[in-house]
Amino acid sequence: MLTLAAMAASAQEGANKKTLRVAYLEFPPVTYQAADGTAAGSFIELTRKVAAEAGYEPEFLYLPVSRVYLYLSNGAIDVWPGVTEVPNLQGNVLESWVSPSPVHLSAWYLDGKPPLTNLEQLRGKRVIVIGGYTYAGLLSWLEADSEIRVTESPNHRSAVDMLKRGRGDYLLDYRQPVREILIEGADRMLRESEVRTRNLAWVFSLAHPRAALLRDEFDDAYLRLVEKGEVPPVREITEGYTIPGYPEQLR
Numbered sequence: 001m002l003t004l005a006a007m008a009a010s011a012q013e014g015a016n017k018k019t020l021r022v023a024y025l026e027f028p029p030v031t032y033q034a035a036d037g038t039a040a041g042s043f044i045e046l047t048r049k050v051a052a053e054a055g056y057e058p059e060f061l062y063l064p065v066s067r068v069y070l071y072l073s074n075g076a077i078d079v080w081p082g083v084t085e086v087p088n089l090q091g092n093v094l095e096s097w098v099s100p101s102p103v104h105l106s107a108w109y110l111d112g113k114p115p116l117t118n119l120e121q122l123r124g125k126r127v128i129v130i131g132g133y134t135y136a137g138l139l140s141w142l143e144a145d146s147e148i149r150v151t152e153s154p155n156h157r158s159a160v161d162m163l164k165r166g167r168g169d170y171l172l173d174y175r176q177p178v179r180e181i182l183i184e185g186a187d188r189m190l191r192e193s194e195v196r197t198r199n200l201a202w203v204f205s206l207a208h209p210r211a212a213l214l215r216d217e218f219d220d221a222y223l224r225l226v227e228k229g230e231v232p233p234v235r236e237i238t239e240g241y242t243i244p245g246y247p248e249q250l251r
Helices: 002-016 042-054 065-074 137-146 156-164 175-181 211-227
Strands: 018-024 056-062 077-081 093-096 102-110 126-130 149-153 168-174 190-205
Touching: 018 042, 018 065, 018 149, 042 056, 042 077, 042 190, 065 077, 065 190, 093 211, 102 156, 102 175, 126 137, 126 156, 137 149, 137 168, 137 190, 149 156, 156 168, 156 175, 156 190, 168 175, 190 211
Parallel strands: 018 056, 018 077, 126 149, 126 168
Antiparallel strands: 077 190, 093 190, 102 168, 102 190
16 A cells, blocks of 8 residues: 555656756766767756756757757757856846856967967967857857967867867867866876856746746755755856956957
């Protein structure tokens, strides 16, 4: 009888769970597609935990960044575990108030070369970028400057190897994915200059009729999990670092 009751309770709990369409990108170790095709990464696991606490069952969709932006704008997806302050999404999304961690965009270069201290230094230089990344609009700015030569790499490892072979002066890439693939010893000549800091957040589509409520439910769920000690403490969000010379319209 207890077994039947437990089964009934479990069935009722499953029936009460609502599905949430969640987009994710290839951004290891934060979000990525595992070898078996499932969503993986530190932010994915956190999303699963917070969604469950809020009463939702996440349905993960692996997409390129351009499709994520489109689907957030037209409501084909509900939420993206992504980053704040994406110019292409302004007016189309709501960002969660809580943020589990910062995201650092860096300019990588070889030992012996000058560090990047001002974005104006990229003029006359060759810049390696990762295919599919927009860098929150910075890629368009780079490509529009006739004095900057942009070379695309299919992935982070290939980009690092291109830099080491002298096929670029700087590699524009995020800290987390690059550090994940660096090989101890073999990549010891790489150096890093910080370009911009933003924050991870849950980004909700305003096309969803309950977007504001969804955001509140996620924020409240996160706070409850903090009290239980199951997620990192709430961070105090401050204005992130931006390198001198960064385009004003992209800040």
